Amino acid sequence: MPLYIGGIGLIIKAENLSYTYAEGGPFEIGALHGVSLTIGKGELVGVIGHTGSGKSTLVQHFNGLLKPTAGSVTVCGVDTSAKRADLKAVRQKVGLVFQYPEHQLFEETVRRDIAFAPQNLGLSPTEIDARVREAAALTGLPEALLDQSPFALSGGQKRRAAIAGVLAMKPEVLVLDEPTAGLDPRGREEILAQIKALHRETDITVILVSHGMEDIANTVGRVFVMNQGTIAMEGAPLAVYSRYEQLEQMGLTAPQVTRLMKTLCGVDVCTVKQAKEYLLGVLRRA
Amino acid sequence: MLKDITLGQYFPGNSPLHRLDAMMKLLLSVVYLAVIFLIRNFYGYALLALFTFALIRLSAIPVKFVLKGLKPLLMFIAFTAVLNLFMTDGTVIWRVWFLTVTREGVAYAVAMLLRIVFLVLGTSLLTYTTSPIALTDGIERLLKPFGKMGLPTHELAMMMSIALRFIPTLLEETDKIMKAQTARGADFQSGNLLKRAKALLPLLVPLFISAFRRADELATAMECRCYRGGNNRTRLNASKIGRIDYFAGGILAVFCALILLANAA
Numbered sequence: 001m002p003l004y005i006g007g008i009g010l011i012i013k014a015e016n017l018s019y020t021y022a023e024g025g026p027f028e029i030g031a032l033h034g035v036s037l038t039i040g041k042g043e044l045v046g047v048i049g050h051t052g053s054g055k056s057t058l059v060q061h062f063n064g065l066l067k068p069t070a071g072s073v074t075v076c077g078v079d080t081s082a083k084r085a086d087l088k089a090v091r092q093k094v095g096l097v098f099q100y101p102e103h104q105l106f107e108e109t110v111r112r113d114i115a116f117a118p119q120n121l122g123l124s125p126t127e128i129d130a131r132v133r134e135a136a137a138l139t140g141l142p143e144a145l146l147d148q149s150p151f152a153l154s155g156g157q158k159r160r161a162a163i164a165g166v167l168a169m170k171p172e173v174l175v176l177d178e179p180t181a182g183l184d185p186r187g188r189e190e191i192l193a194q195i196k197a198l199h200r201e202t203d204i205t206v207i208l209v210s211h212g213m214e215d216i217a218n219t220v221g222r223v224f225v226m227n228q229g230t231i232a233m234e235g236a237p238l239a240v241y242s243r244y245e246q247l248e249q250m251g252l253t254a255p256q257v258t259r260l261m262k263t264l265c266g267v268d269v270c271t272v273k274q275a276k277e278y279l280l281g282v283l284r285r286a
Numbered sequence: 287m288l289k290d291i292t293l294g295q296y297f298p299g300n301s302p303l304h305r306l307d308a309m310m311k312l313l314l315s316v317v318y319l320a321v322i323f324l325i326r327n328f329y330g331y332a333l334l335a336l337f338t339f340a341l342i343r344l345s346a347i348p349v350k351f352v353l354k355g356l357k358p359l360l361m362f363i364a365f366t367a368v369l370n371l372f373m374t375d376g377t378v379i380w381r382v383w384f385l386t387v388t389r390e391g392v393a394y395a396v397a398m399l400l401r402i403v404f405l406v407l408g409t410s411l412l413t414y415t416t417s418p419i420a421l422t423d424g425i426e427r428l429l430k431p432f433g434k435m436g437l438p439t440h441e442l443a444m445m446m447s448i449a450l451r452f453i454p455t456l457l458e459e460t461d462k463i464m465k466a467q468t469a470r471g472a473d474f475q476s477g478n479l480l481k482r483a484k485a486l487l488p489l490l491v492p493l494f495i496s497a498f499r500r501a502d503e504l505a506t507a508m509e510c511r512c513y514r515g516g517n518n519r520t521r522l523n524a525s526k527i528g529r530i531d532y533f534a535g536g537i538l539a540v541f542c543a544l545i546l547l548a549n550a551a
Contacts, residue, residue: 065465088471096469104466106491116488120471151495165470 011173011205012039012062012094016071019057023069031057033229034071039207041172044199046216046237047209049226050251055209056099058226059175062207063087063094076172092121095171099178101162105150110141110161113150117169135164140194156187160194167198173205174198180215188212192219214255217241217270225250242268297414302530303345304415308424310531314538315412321542322404329548331400337541338407345415355410356403363402370395418450423525440516448504456497463492 019032032054039045049055060066061073064080064087073080076093098104107113114135118128136146139160145153150161163179176195180188196219199206210216216223217237225233225240227250233240241247244254244262253259254270261269261278269275298304303311325331342352356363376390413421426443433439464474467488474485 060465063469065468088473091469091471096466098462098466098469101466103496104463104470104488104492106488116467116472117470120473169471 009041010038010074011041011043011076012207013037013074014058014061014071015073017058017061017068017073018070019054019061019066020069021057031229035229035231036071037224037231037234039173039205042203042205043222044196044206044220045208046220046223047207047226048211048213048216048223048252050211053226053250054229055211055226056177057229059096059177059207059209062173062175063096064090065096092169093171094173094175095166095169097163097166097174097176097179099181101166101179102150102155102158104165105158105162108149109147110136110150110153111146113161114146114164114168117165121169131168131170132164135168138167138194138198139164140190156183156190159183159187159191163191171204173207175207175209177209178211179208180210180212188215195219211252213241213247213252214271217255217258218273225252237270238268238274241270295414296417297347297351298417299346299415301344301346301415302534303341303411305530306415306534307525307527307531308416308420309427309525310424310527310534311412311416312421312424312428314534315408317538317542318408319405321545322401322408324549325545326549327551329551330545331397333541333544333548334400334404338404338411341411342407345411347411347414352407352410352414356406359402359406363399366402367395367399370398419447420525422447422450423521440519444516452497452500455500456493459496460489460493463489 014035014037017032017035018030021029021031035054035058047055047058057066061068061080062075064075064085067081075090078085078090080087080090105113107116111132114132115128118131123131132146133143136143141157141160141164145157145161150158153161159179163176167174179191179195183191192215195206195208198204208216208220220237222235223233223237223240224231225247232250233243233246241254241258242262244258247254257272257275258268258270261267261275265278265282267278269278306314322334325334339349342349371387371391371394372385374388374391374394376388378386379389379392380387416424422443425446426439429437429439429442468474472485472488474482474489476482477485
């Protein structure tokens with residue numbers, strides 16, 4: 001089984017993971033049912049699924065915010081459901097960026113907000129300052145914005161500031177839950193390009209959660225498809241998207257270019273770039 | 287963390303108790319609560335316990351779930367009972383060091399304990415079987431006579447239903463922000479009082495900002511739909527007092543009569 005590509009070791013492993021919200025109450029909801037997966041060090045993977053498929057619940061297990069109702073999750077060698085698990089260490093190693101992360105901004109200046117996480121780690125002021133600058137540079141926040149109020153920034157800038165606030169912990173794994181939700185097309189492309197660059201330049205493992213199929217296709221190397229709390233498919237984006245009839249049954253739609261090329265030429269592509277290369281090849285042969 | 291609060295929660299269902307009209311249920315609950323204070327002897331409490339458990343069975347809500355509503359009040363109940371046990375004057379039956387227990391004290395402590403338990407059970411049964419919307423509707427109808435005296439009943443009821451409507455939303459929001467800050471290394475559970483109060487800042491600032499944003503959005507949405515208060519407003523689902531409500535009233539009347547009889551015994 002080709003489980004991970006280009007990685008040298010395991011960093012996250014879930015075995016038969018199940019999770020139930022409000023167990024025993026009248027509003028009990030099973031969110032995950034027997035999910036097993038492995039993610040290798042340095043991988044860039046995607047998790048897709050429509051609203052309510054369990055994506056967000058799954059990734060909250062990756063840094064110990066939720067503990068499995070049944071099964072187990074091992075992160076960086078730590079079993080998060082063990083009684084004495086050092087969850088603080090796990091949370092520092094796995095940075096989790098929530099949906100609409102700008103809603104968590106609270107400090108008077110962007111600089112101080114980004115410094116919140118490193119401060120909680122108990123680092124020295126010089127180290128904190130260095131990390132703030134580094135995180136701001138990685139997310140493309142101009143130095144001049146650092147002393148402004150985070151509430152005075154634009155939507156895209158707020159999002160970058162919030163992502164920088166997590167990157168300042170220097171996590172080994174970065175999990176982003178819908179990082180492009182509510183952004184305009186340009187803001188989306190910029191954020192995704194930055195995530196790709198970050199993954200290329202550092203040896204960080206990135207897990208990208210989204211229901212934007214195009215976002216995932218252009219960015220990740222491997223993708224998990226979630227449906228009703230289970231993993232329905234797994235593989236390279238191209239292999240997964242070529243089964244788009246099945247995806248549609250799960251309430252997902254393959255990228256437009258995939259459907260177009262399948263209907264017109266009967267080939268599987270998942271990005272516009274691939275479609276362009278194929279069409280140019282056809283033209284050259286003609 | 288926040289999932290343990292059961293008091294004031296609605297437990298959906300279709301039992302006779304759920305189907306009672308909200309205004310009638312409110313009135314009957316007030317009568318039930320008043321009757322608790324009329325009871326004078328053991329027979330009365332036995333009757334009350336029987337009646338209350340019959341109601342819980344009728345509501346089809348798990349007994350365990352109803353009793354869970356007592357848990358947060360356990361300390362308060364124990365404190366009241368202990369205070370009454372030692373602080374009442376009367377015939378001394380037991381004395382140790384500076385503590386004295388009197389016959390009257392024992393009786394009073396037990397009565398107090400039973401009263402509080404049944405007060406809580408009765409009121410939680412009301413909120414378990416009535417959705418918040420139905421409850422505020424019932425309150426609005428109860429307050430209607432005061433509207434003629436200038437009380438803005440519709441506005442009060444609207445404010446209450448908005449407040450109730452946003453409790454789960456704010457709880458969810460709190461949970462989400464707490465998780466996000468925990469992911470950034472925030473610690474809400476350790477340290478002394480001052481440290482803990484300070485740790486709440488990263489939670490409260492975003493929570494207030496989002497509450498203000500939501501209020502603003504809600505006001506805009508209401509204006510867009512031409513909301514202008516209660517004048518000439520009619521309901522989509524007008525609730526009416528029907529046979530089942532009179533029947534319930536009759537049962538409670540019989541119960542009251544039995545309690546008064548027991549008092550005479």
